[in-house]
Amino acid sequence: MKYNRFLLLLLPVICSCSQNKTMNKLTQTDSLLDRLETDSVKKMLCGIDTLNTSQESKVYYKLLFSQYQYIVDDNFQDTTLLNDCIRFYEKKNDKEKLARSYYYKGECCFRNKDIQKALFYEKYAEYILKKGDLTNKRNLILYQKICEGLAFINIQFGEYRLALHYAKLALHSLKKLDDKRYQAYELGMMSACYNQLKQLDSTAICLSECVSLLPHTDVNCRGYIFSILTDYYLDKDKRIAKQYLDSSFCYTKDALTYLGSGNYYYAINNKKKAETEWKSGLVYTDQHFIIAKIYRRLAEMHKENGDMAGYSYNIEKEVKEKSKIYEINNGVKVGEIQLGATNSFFIKRLLSNVECIIYTIIAAFLCMAIIAYIKFRLYKKGIKRKHNKSMSEKTEELQTTTTELKLAKAQIKSLKKESAKKSDRIERLNNDIMVASQSSAANAQCGKELYHHIKNGGTTVTWTKQDYELCMAYCKIEFAETMAEIERCYGNIAPRKQLIMLLQHLNYDYAAIGRVLGINSNSVRKNIARITPLTK
Template identity: 25%
Template sequence: MKRFFHIILLFTIILFGCRCTSTETNRCLTEVDSLVRRNQIDSAFRIINRVDVANLTSSTDSANFFLQKTRLLYKLYKPIKSTEMIDYSIRYYENQNDNIEKLTEAYFYKGVVLYEHKQIKDAIVYIKKAEYVARKLSTHPIKLQIYENLFVINEESGERQLALKYAKKVLDIANTLKDKVQLARAYNNIAVAYNKLHQTDSANVYITKSMKMLHYIPRNEQIYILNNIGAQLIGTDPQRAKAVLLKAISIAPMGAAFDNLATIYMREGNMHRANELWDKALKTNSMQVRTDVMTSRFRHQCATADYKGAAETAQQLISAKDSLYKSWKENDIRNNQMAFDNIKAEQEYEHKTEMGIFTIVLLSLSLVAIFLFLRYRTYKARNALALDQLRIKDFECQIADFEKQGQAKEKEIEELYRKRKNFLEKHRENLSEGHKLYIDVMEGKTIALWRKKEFENFIEYYRLINMSYVDALEVEYDSLSPKNQFFLIMEHIGKSDKEIMRIMGLADGSIRSIRSRINKRRIVY
């Protein structure tokens, strides 16, 4: 019995020791992310398999776990039966404004999973979503994956120009990151795109660059570059092309490599070997490769007068091309991408328009607020000046009264002069300017270049001379402009129409118009 208990205890320790506890889950996920970034995928997968879903106690950990698990399954070419895990991550990260990187990854991995499930239209939507969200990131490895997959999608669907565009985007980022592996891939992809566009010279330039960096590529991935190198060399160096292609298929079977090798053997006259390779190539799942194989075989059969074989191949080729065309038409890769881009462009335009309108409204409100504040400040300053002018006038009246009383009031007079001086000093700048303007006018100088401020300073100074008259102007007229107040002051101090015209720079007949406008402002009680 005791031995049985020890066995159970040992089994329990082993069982729980192989799982990440709740407190260790976050650490495990952080370690997984670190391993993935160092391309240690197998190690990362072993660790994530230790995470018990029951220990995912927070939405953050759950979203991160499902994202990491989907990413690792995809990278290890393991089947992903549904998108439920990554859908959870997307829902979570869409509501988090501070985790653009993970939202980008979630969109991307849902897109590539859907693409593997042949749900092409939906796949494009999510990969394009990832592309647009990734624009908010600085140069980041996820952008490489997005652009590389968009290259593949467009290349497989025959959209050569779009494929070239994304291959060059990969190259730009790879150069920035100084990522040798991605540089080699980018050179290869650009060569493929140029080759499909029949720009052989450009294709050769990039194939040469790719060949020089082949050793940076993991061996299991070299097959794609080797096949492209071999395809490029067929026309110029068939023996070297054969060696490269044989090396490619020694790594793993590849339909396109079989087709290229078959072309070489056909040209050498070894039709038995060529047909063997074509038969192998036709077993591929790639409809494009199968179409290419049938085309090569059909051309050879026609050239060798094998009309019966050519007729059979032609039937198969027509069927394959119809299927390929139907697939392209149904998925409409180019238009789907363009539609998504147009929608995003329209959304961005609407957003910019809304922001522009908001900015204009905000700016307008700010200007109105500033204007009202300045008006209020001016009104307050003028009101304060008017009150102080009343006090100054009162001091002057008191001084006059005390001076009549002789020496007995010298101290009081001195104190009143001091107070008067303080108030004058308080408004010295405005009153000094007003005094200067008043002297200019009295000397007959023109005011043709005066602005509103000059008229206001003149009027405030004149208030010291004849406060009752200036106050009367404000009471008897409705919002009379400073210029019109100046006109009435000129009349009040006895200036003739001719003098007023000269001082104010008025033309003949203008005085009549001014008086008419002023009379319309008079308040009738």
């Protein structure tokens, strides 16, 4: 007997030691993944037995396995294991692992060309991680990856300001980590964004920093950096551009490298070689924005040679590739998707709070039922002990208990009614949110049509006050800086006056403004004179 008891006491200790050993192995594997030691990671994963471990260890193993598959297999797109991780870590409230699960799910969606889901999940990962501790090294490494991924996606879809914002965040994170291996890559993305935004001084500063960081840069990133430097020096020093081009081919042969090579040969007037290099680049990529760039360069070359058939063919190809980007995105702007993701986070948070309230009510109901049941059982046991009491006392006690039970049932019914009312209220709130979002989109479209009506030569003679308000609401988005300046100078003036001042800022003369408003030039001059600035 004593021997059996000893074994029973020893069994939980043995199980606990085994689980701790498995968790230690998983933690070591995680550290190896951070250092991209994939061979060691594979050995560790193969040596871990997850059959007799805790649920937490099994889910952690699934996360590490998915992360490993994503790194070693460029075609890995399966999110089944990651979905299990998300469900578990949402319940456990482990922000770092939950954010990591959402990030890799977003990357898998991006590989599957589902850009809306990719952006949504990566934005959600960023949102979760920001609520955590970004001073933690592992959190900061993940945050840098998320920002880099968002910057890359935004560059592909022409959202250069958003891409620049995320590239700066990624660079700042790398500087905090004192990791110089990938800083040049982030600076390269920043220079590409600055170049598209025509901020040439900032482009030059970023590229000079890239050159200084090249000795420390990871080998896999050097080809990309040399390609950017090749394009930058084409107009400045073709000898240096050729050196960078040769260096880029030493590290990688991809579409960007061949695009830069074609640009170089085109710059030195070797158009045949340039065309060959550009066409070679088409073989190395399936990214539509790079393919569109190559077709644009081919079209420009054919136009310069007077080959209009070749020009129209390549322009048609470029338009087709750009339309594929639009189809992938379902016609929604990338910036709008990210704004929608943020709104979805708020709604999800609101719904989770409501769920907590409902669960609290249910828990209270169960507690009351259990208490009533316990009281009833104690009462029955008390009857057996009190044989000496009279029947009248027993009857009185039974009546008291029955009354308590009736009260408990009445409370249960009232709680059920309150729960049903709150469920209806939640449904109404969701409907109101949906209607509000549809109304907002309709107002924005209406404002856009009114502005284009003016732009196409229409007048505002028949406009109502609401028409002016809708038009100016759209203009505050389209001409944000100009409208902000008007508001600073003149304060909160009427929409019609705002339109007059906007047209003046857009270089409309008095006659043109008069045609829009349906009045003569003198009336326009008087209207402008009546609009007094805040500070004279």
